[in-house]
Amino acid sequence: MMTQLTKRHPNKFLKDEYNELVKNHLEWNIRILESGSKPHSIVNGKEVIMLCSNNYLNLSNHPRLAKAAIDAAQKYGAGSGSVRAIAGTMKIHMDVEQRLAKFKRTESALVYQTGFAANSGLIPQLVGEGDVVISDELNHGSIIDGVRLTKADRAIYKHRDVSDLEKVLMDADKKYRRILIITDGVFSMDGDIAPMDKIVKLANEFGAMTYVDDAHGEGVIGEDGRGIGAHFHIEGKIDVEMGTFSKAYGVVGGLIAGSQDLVNFAYNKSRTWLLSGSHPPAVSGAQLAAIDVLETEPEHVRRLWENTNYFKKELNSLGFNTGGSETPITPVIVGDSGKAKELSNKLYDEGVFALPIVFPMVARDKARIRTIMNAGLTQKDLDFALSKFEKLGRQLSII
Amino acid sequence: MSIKIGFLVNPIAGMGGRVGLKGTDGVVDEAVKLGAHPVAWQKAEEMLRAFFTLDQNQQQVLWITCAGDMGDAELEAVGITQKQIVYSPRGNTTSANDTKNACTRFLAQNLDLLVFCGGDGTARDIFTIVDKKIPLLGIPAGVKMHSGLFGVTTNATAKMLHAFINKQLTVGDVEIMDLDEELYRKGEWKIRLYGIAKGIIEPTYIQVGKSCFESVSDDEVKDELAEHIKDELEKHPDWMFLFCTGGTIDHIATKLHIEHTLLGIDAIYQKKLLAKDVNEEQILQLLKKYPQAKILLSPIGAQGFILGRGNLQLSPSVIKKIGLENIIVVATPSKLIHTPILRVDTGDAQLDRRFAKQGYLMVVIGYRLSRVMKLQTNSF
Numbered sequence: 001m002m003t004q005l006t007k008r009h010p011n012k013f014l015k016d017e018y019n020e021l022v023k024n025h026l027e028w029n030i031r032i033l034e035s036g037s038k039p040h041s042i043v044n045g046k047e048v049i050m051l052c053s054n055n056y057l058n059l060s061n062h063p064r065l066a067k068a069a070i071d072a073a074q075k076y077g078a079g080s081g082s083v084r085a086i087a088g089t090m091k092i093h094m095d096v097e098q099r100l101a102k103f104k105r106t107e108s109a110l111v112y113q114t115g116f117a118a119n120s121g122l123i124p125q126l127v128g129e130g131d132v133v134i135s136d137e138l139n140h141g142s143i144i145d146g147v148r149l150t151k152a153d154r155a156i157y158k159h160r161d162v163s164d165l166e167k168v169l170m171d172a173d174k175k176y177r178r179i180l181i182i183t184d185g186v187f188s189m190d191g192d193i194a195p196m197d198k199i200v201k202l203a204n205e206f207g208a209m210t211y212v213d214d215a216h217g218e219g220v221i222g223e224d225g226r227g228i229g230a231h232f233h234i235e236g237k238i239d240v241e242m243g244t245f246s247k248a249y250g251v252v253g254g255l256i257a258g259s260q261d262l263v264n265f266a267y268n269k270s271r272t273w274l275l276s277g278s279h280p281p282a283v284s285g286a287q288l289a290a291i292d293v294l295e296t297e298p299e300h301v302r303r304l305w306e307n308t309n310y311f312k313k314e315l316n317s318l319g320f321n322t323g324g325s326e327t328p329i330t331p332v333i334v335g336d337s338g339k340a341k342e343l344s345n346k347l348y349d350e351g352v353f354a355l356p357i358v359f360p361m362v363a364r365d366k367a368r369i370r371t372i373m374n375a376g377l378t379q380k381d382l383d384f385a386l387s388k389f390e391k392l393g394r395q396l397s398i399i
Numbered sequence: 400m401s402i403k404i405g406f407l408v409n410p411i412a413g414m415g416g417r418v419g420l421k422g423t424d425g426v427v428d429e430a431v432k433l434g435a436h437p438v439a440w441q442k443a444e445e446m447l448r449a450f451f452t453l454d455q456n457q458q459q460v461l462w463i464t465c466a467g468d469m470g471d472a473e474l475e476a477v478g479i480t481q482k483q484i485v486y487s488p489r490g491n492t493t494s495a496n497d498t499k500n501a502c503t504r505f506l507a508q509n510l511d512l513l514v515f516c517g518g519d520g521t522a523r524d525i526f527t528i529v530d531k532k533i534p535l536l537g538i539p540a541g542v543k544m545h546s547g548l549f550g551v552t553t554n555a556t557a558k559m560l561h562a563f564i565n566k567q568l569t570v571g572d573v574e575i576m577d578l579d580e581e582l583y584r585k586g587e588w589k590i591r592l593y594g595i596a597k598g599i600i601e602p603t604y605i606q607v608g609k610s611c612f613e614s615v616s617d618d619e620v621k622d623e624l625a626e627h628i629k630d631e632l633e634k635h636p637d638w639m640f641l642f643c644t645g646g647t648i649d650h651i652a653t654k655l656h657i658e659h660t661l662l663g664i665d666a667i668y669q670k671k672l673l674a675k676d677v678n679e680e681q682i683l684q685l686l687k688k689y690p691q692a693k694i695l696l697s698p699i700g701a702q703g704f705i706l707g708r709g710n711l712q713l714s715p716s717v718i719k720k721i722g723l724e725n726i727i728v729v730a731t732p733s734k735l736i737h738t739p740i741l742r743v744d745t746g747d748a749q750l751d752r753r754f755a756k757q758g759y760l761m762v763v764i765g766y767r768l769s770r771v772m773k774l775q776t777n778s779f
Contacts, residue, residue, distance in 0.1 A: 137770070152767070153767045153768075153769070154765075154767055154768045154769070155761065155768070155769045155770060155771075156764075156768070156769070156770040156771075157770070157771060158771075164771055167758075167759050167771045168761070168770075168771050171761050171771075359567075364567065
């Protein structure tokens with residue numbers, strides 16, 4: 001019989017592992033918003049200029065979205081009652097998908113519960129044993145998790161390096177049945193864009209599938225924010241354009257756009273889609289309204305870019321290094337991790353909310369403050385934020 | 400005082416190189432006659448100065464060292480007072496024995512790291528005594544520096560030391576390489592692997608959350624590589640596998656419960672040892688019986704050689720028989736950080752040309768995970 005001494009403790013690890021995280025300053029300190037996610041938000045009781053939400057277009061506060069959510073809840077109720085496959089597909093869910101395909105200029109589209117559910121549900125179905133996934137080295141964590149669920153081999157190519165990708169393809173061509181090239185559209189740490197036109201061209205040469213996670217490109221790049229396909233004028237040519245309603249669209253949910261074959265395959269095979277409850281009608285109502293707003297009110301995307309260009313230009317003229325960003329994600333590279341954290345804390349004290357990104361998320365000497373622009377910020381807001389960056393940048397000898 | 404660092408200078412290291420000798424061991428007098436001057440002290444001081452410009456908390460380090468120009472003089476010259484001398488050489492000129500005797504003393508000191516200044520010969524002498532008991536970091540000052548223990552420059556060594564003290568680098572396996580003296584006496588200049596020491600390495604990180612990373616130990620990454628190789632062995636039950644030298648391959652073999660020679664090449668068939676420490680002739684014989692074969696390799700040493708250093712049994716005719724496509728290269732991501740290019744030097748121009756034409760190699764860096772690495776040959 002087992003003695004008391006060797007008996008296992010059922011859950012002591014919970015406390016131990018949490019304490020270990022705290023000891024190494026790796027735990028998440030959750031900040032609480034006491035307002036909506038607005039250009040001026042109340043965070044932990046303090047009013048700050050929001051420079052780290054993904055609500056690029058400020059659509060989460062758009063009256064048309066809020067009204068559509070209320071209307072849909074009143075019409076269809078609070079919940080959907082089931083998973084999509086059984087009894088949880090309402091007409092409003094189908095409406096969103098039809099409108100989305102039209103907006104994305106693809107044959108069809110499918111909405112997932114979240115972006116994470118799209119990646120982790122679909123990727124493992126697209127490839128299996130005897131196949132290979134070829135992935136940009138800086139791809140987002142949810143892609144990496146999706147890839148981990150497959151039995152396919154994995155190969156990595158250098159960040160945005162098409163010639164490196166070609167070498168991997170040449171090697172893979174001989175060895176594998178299916179080849180899936182997968183990349184972020186807009187990379188969330190540096191704000192640079194995958195050369196999707198060149199990737200698609202190369203993929204065609206080798207008969208490889210292409211899959212782009214355009215979470216940070218949807219609503220931001222391409223005509224009226226149609227995303228990376230529109231940005232490179234290759235709509236419908238990317239096998240899977242995956243995106244999200246949770247960022248610029250201002251709501252929540254994941255999406256894929258592509259051929260009808262893709263959609264038929266995806267909803268029959270993605271376990272995340274089949275086994276989670278469908279979106280509440282209010283969510284679908286707001287998603288529909290978000291597409292409406294993008295189609296009829298181009299000023300939001302325009303303002304986002306005006307703000308971005310102004311903020312980037314001013315940061316550069318102050319002497320800050322903003323890296324190779326091509327999008328509203330503007331990193332302010334300060335170098336040392338400690339300095340980045342200090343700058344972020346001081347910015348918060350001064351009323352500007354922007355988070356530090358430190359090693360190992362980025363290289364040791366490339367620690368930064370990552371700013372994400374918002375279309376709802378005024379020039380006065382931006383000048384206020386810039387003045388704080390200037391003051392603290394000098395104080396910390398960054399500029 | 401939170402960290403104890405051993406500091407050892409081989410005062411004669413590097414003297415032979417300046418006057419065209421292949422090392423300095425046993426030829427100091429000859430080197431001096433040829434006009435050589437000691438250079439190691441200068442390299443050691445350069446590293447220390449560079450380290451102090453980086454390190455704000457130098458009061459945290461206690462330096463454990465040897466008298467005179469074996470360490471104390473260099474520490475003194477840059478103004479370090481927090482030091483303790485544990486060994487004094489007897490004579491006026493120091494020898495390999497002094498290095499070894501000093502290391503015996505260091506072993507009793509519970510050091511966090513031993514920083515030494517010298518070359519491959521010094522690294523080997525130290526390794527003979529400390530084995531894997533103390534992590535080592537080399538300031539490059541010798542004639543030959545093929546071991547992976549050395550920083551690329553004195554400055555790079557200072558940065559590594561700084562990062563190690565600040566817990567940004569971790570301890571892992573590093574190869575000790577040196578000239579094969581037996582072959583050298585026969586007139587051949589070949590580098591071989593002498594053993595696996597503990598050195599300081601870049602940790603591997605895995606993303607566990609959107610912006611949250613965990614570092615994984617070197618052994619965990621090697622466990623993943625072992626899983627990958629296990630699949631390969633199972634996928635090819637009728638193939639012979641040649642397990643080559645190096646710490647990574649050794650870890651894989653141990654994990655798969657396959658008996659393995661650390662410093663030699665073993666032939667494996669159906670997960671069992673077929674022949675141990677085989678030479679070229681034996682491999683060619685085995686290939687007659689087992690014509691389908693794969694070579695399992697890992698880059699060793701500081702320069703990223705996969706062929707031509709430390710595995711001469713894999714002669715051009717062996718490689719040609721097995722085929723370039725049947726070479727599996729494995730490496731931990733932390734190793735590749737400091738090995739941007741893989742090198743091949745088979746000694747056969749035609750074979751080197753075939754590698755050069757390929758220009759790259761896929762390297763397995765995790766379970767079913769690989770990446771492209773640039774390949775360079777000596778001649779092309």
